[in-house]
Amino acid sequence: MSEVIVRDVExxxxxxxxxxxxxxxxxxxxxxxxxxxxxMERDELIKNVNEGTDIxxxxxxxxxxxxxxxxxxxxxxx
Amino acid sequence: xxxxxxxxPNHDTxxxxxxxxxxxxxxxSKLKGYKTINKEEKNAKRSVIISIIKKQKPxxxxxxxxxxxxxxxxxxxxxxxxxxxxxxxxxxxxYSLSCSSALNLGRMAVERGAISFIxxxxxxxxxxxxxxxxxxxxxxxxxxxxxxxxxxxxxxxxGNSTLEALNKSKKMMKDNVLYLSTTDDxxxxxxxxPYLYGNYLGLTLHGDKKALIQ
Numbered sequence: 001m002s003e004v005i006v007r008d009v010e011x012x013x014x015x016x017x018x019x020x021x022x023x024x025x026x027x028x029x030x031x032x033x034x035x036x037x038x039x040m041e042r043d044e045l046i047k048n049v050n051e052g053t054d055i056x057x058x059x060x061x062x063x064x065x066x067x068x069x070x071x072x073x074x075x076x077x078x
Numbered sequence: 079x080x081x082x083x084x085x086x087p088n089h090d091t092x093x094x095x096x097x098x099x100x101x102x103x104x105x106x107s108k109l110k111g112y113k114t115i116n117k118e119e120k121n122a123k124r125s126v127i128i129s130i131i132k133k134q135k136p137x138x139x140x141x142x143x144x145x146x147x148x149x150x151x152x153x154x155x156x157x158x159x160x161x162x163x164x165x166x167x168x169x170x171x172x173y174s175l176s177c178s179s180a181l182n183l184g185r186m187a188v189e190r191g192a193i194s195f196i197x198x199x200x201x202x203x204x205x206x207x208x209x210x211x212x213x214x215x216x217x218x219x220x221x222x223x224x225x226x227x228x229x230x231x232x233x234x235x236x237g238n239s240t241l242e243a244l245n246k247s248k249k250m251m252k253d254n255v256l257y258l259s260t261t262d263d264x265x266x267x268x269x270x271x272p273y274l275y276g277n278y279l280g281l282t283l284h285g286d287k288k289a290l291i292q
Contacts, residue, residue: 024269029206029219033144033177037090039206058201062276066255069275075256 014049017063021046032058079113080291082235083136085127086118087143087153092204096142096175098214099224103140103231110235112138112291122152131166138171138291140231145176145197148183159183165190171240171289175227177201180282187284194240194285196230202280203273219267222258223274226250230281234291241287251278 021042029039032055040048040055048056069075084104088097097118107114115134117126122143131139141158143151148161159166164183168191174180180197187195203223210217230247238246251274258271 020272025208025266027208028266028269029208030270030273031092031204031206032201033146037092037144039091039204041208055201058276061200062203063272065279066272066275070259075252075259075275 013060013064016067017060018046018049020063021049021059079111080138081134081136082107082112082114082138082291083127083130083134083140084114084116084118085122085139085141085143085152085158086116087122087151088119089154091206093142093144095204095206095214095217095220095224099220099228100140100142100175100231103228103235106232106235112235120153124152124156124158127152127158128163128166131170136170138234139167139173141172141174141176143174143176145174145179145183147178147181150174150176150179150183159187161186164192167192167195169193171196171234171286171291173197173231173234175202178280180280180284184282184284192285194283194287194289196240196244196281196283198277198280199282200276200280203276205270205273218264219270222254222270223277226254226277237290237292239287240283240285240289244281244283248278248281251275251281 024042026042028042031039049059086097087093104116141150150159152158164187167187171194174197181199184195184197205219205223207217207219226247229250230243233243233246255271255275258267261267
């Protein structure tokens with residue numbers, strides 16, 4: 001895959017995840033190891049994805065893997 | 079008597095949840111007749127844990143704590159195990175409820191003589207009910223994230239092999255992901271599902287798949 005296509009795919013993934021995060025309630029609480037043991041709310045999750053931090057990359061990976069799992073039937077047990 | 083060691087720091091919100099949920103495992107370990115050593119809070123520190131491992135040679139070690147690909151930490155994020163001392167886990171089965179430690183450290187530990195190492199290749203994510211601030215016992219979302227981890231340890235304590243325990247835990251994670259994705263039992267559940275799915279993907283076993291605590 002060319003570098004341009006890879007960049008476009010990454011951009012689309014990021015946009016999909018940000019849109020999904022925007023649909024969540026503002027007070028959703030998630031913590032990761034990299035968040036120093038504290039819980040982050042929706043806007044902080046979005047900020048991390050927007051800024052491309054390690055946490056943000058992790059969030060994108062989780063959301064995209066989750067969507068792919070539904071597509072393949074892995075989660076639904078199909 | 080077979081020895082089981084628990085390291086349970088409690089110095090931030092995430093650790094307070096892990097500390098609370100692992101309490102029942104201590105009781106089960108005692109009930110099953112293991113010599114159960116619980117080092118929590120200020121005693122979940124490097125000098126104490128390393129000394130116990132050297133002297134007591136626990137067959138099973140359970141770490142709560144923050145981590146990274148090359149680290150497992152204790153109270154106040156003091157480094158207990160790192161890429162400099164993975165051999166300390168030799169002759170033990172370790173379960174590390176910490177971020178990413180299965181990525182490098184777990185593999186290194188097995189290469190240096192650990193029987194098995196179970197942990198997470200990625201960041202361990204924890205969801206929390208915003209309406210249950212700092213009340214782990216009533217947090218229905220945190221329970222869905224942490225019960226699969228407890229099932230892994232309780233399965234080991236009850237005599238299951240490392241692989242059997244891993245598979246049971248993964249199955250519960252998958253069931254909980256499906257539940258979060260589809261339930262109407264409480265609002266906003268579906269927004270937590272991708273993070274638990276990340277834990278499912280990250281949970282990994284290195285070393286002996288048939289290893290038992292007994």
